[in-house]
Amino acid sequence: EAQVTQNPRYLITVTGKKLTVTCSQNMNHEYMSWYRQDPGLGLRQIYYSMNVEVTDKGDVPEGYKVSRKEKRNFPLILESPSPNQTSLYFCASSSYRGPSTDTQYFGPGTRLTVL
Amino acid sequence: AQKVTQAQTEISVVEKEDVTLDCVYETRDTTYYLFWYKQPPSGELVFLIRRNSFDEQNEISGRYSWNFQKSTSSFNFTITASQVVDSAVYFCALSGSNYQLIWGAGTKLIIKP
Numbered sequence: 552e553a554q555v556t557q558n559p560r561y562l563i564t565v566t567g568k569k570l571t572v573t574c575s576q577n578m579n580h581e582y583m584s585w586y587r588q589d590p591g592l593g594l595r596q597i598y599y600s601m602n603v604e605v606t607d608k609g610d611v612p613e614g615y616k617v618s619r620k621e622k623r624n625f626p627l628i629l630e631s632p633s634p635n636q637t638s639l640y641f642c643a644s645s646s647y648r649g650p651s652t653d654t655q656y657f658g659p660g661t662r663l664t665v666l
Numbered sequence: 667a668q669k670v671t672q673a674q675t676e677i678s679v680v681e682k683e684d685v686t687l688d689c690v691y692e693t694r695d696t697t698y699y700l701f702w703y704k705q706p707p708s709g710e711l712v713f714l715i716r717r718n719s720f721d722e723q724n725e726i727s728g729r730y731s732w733n734f735q736k737s738t739s740s741f742n743f744t745i746t747a748s749q750v751v752d753s754a755v756y757f758c759a760l761s762g763s764n765y766q767l768i769w770g771a772g773t774k775l776i777i778k779p
Binding site for chain 2: 582584586591592593595596599601610654655
């Protein structure tokens with residue numbers, strides 16, 4: 552089954568404690584992306600990757616890091632989480648050049664709370 | 667800069683009523699794509715439609731229909747004979763030449779039985 556998986560689905564942590572949210576897709580997609588969803592703001596793109604070793608900032612990259620060492624994985628790293636990073640996070644993937652050429656498949660979401 | 671505006675924060679209707687969700691976008695790109703996604707209370711994002719800027723034909727899929735008008739930069743979504751299961755947050759989104767997907771703030775649709 553074609554899917555995007557994220558782990559963990561729920562996470563409560565404390566300020567400053569480094570964490571990683573994993574994202575994996577099994578569709579051999581080139582394009583992967585991370586979004587955060589906040590009430591009244593919709594989804595905002597954090598980082599995206601056009602292919603292995605190619606990443607670029609989205610609209611709200613501050614406080615986040617990503618890496619794309621393998622095609623299927625695109626982890627989101629919060630090196631020193633702060634309460635303003637409490638949010639619902641979605642990973643997405645699509646073929647070729649992303650949303651302009653193909654529909655994005657979304658993971659189930661990760662609800663992060665930073666105390 | 668690209669922007670998507672969904673002015674309706676929340677809409678509440680009684681079941682079987684028709685309802686239209688508005689979406690207005692801004693872009694300088696001549697080639698762009700518009701999307702609608704549904705987010706039910708369970709939280710996942712469900713793709714509904716993708717439309718490119720060169721195709722202004724309206725689309726109908728069952729009870730769902732979309733009206734794309736470049737002249738007014740709008741891509742509105744209508745649900746005919748709404749049902750309780752249609753209750754969700756609906757997002758309009760735009761993708762242009764920068765390979766990013768820009769989202770509206772969403773419209774929460776409540777269908778009362």
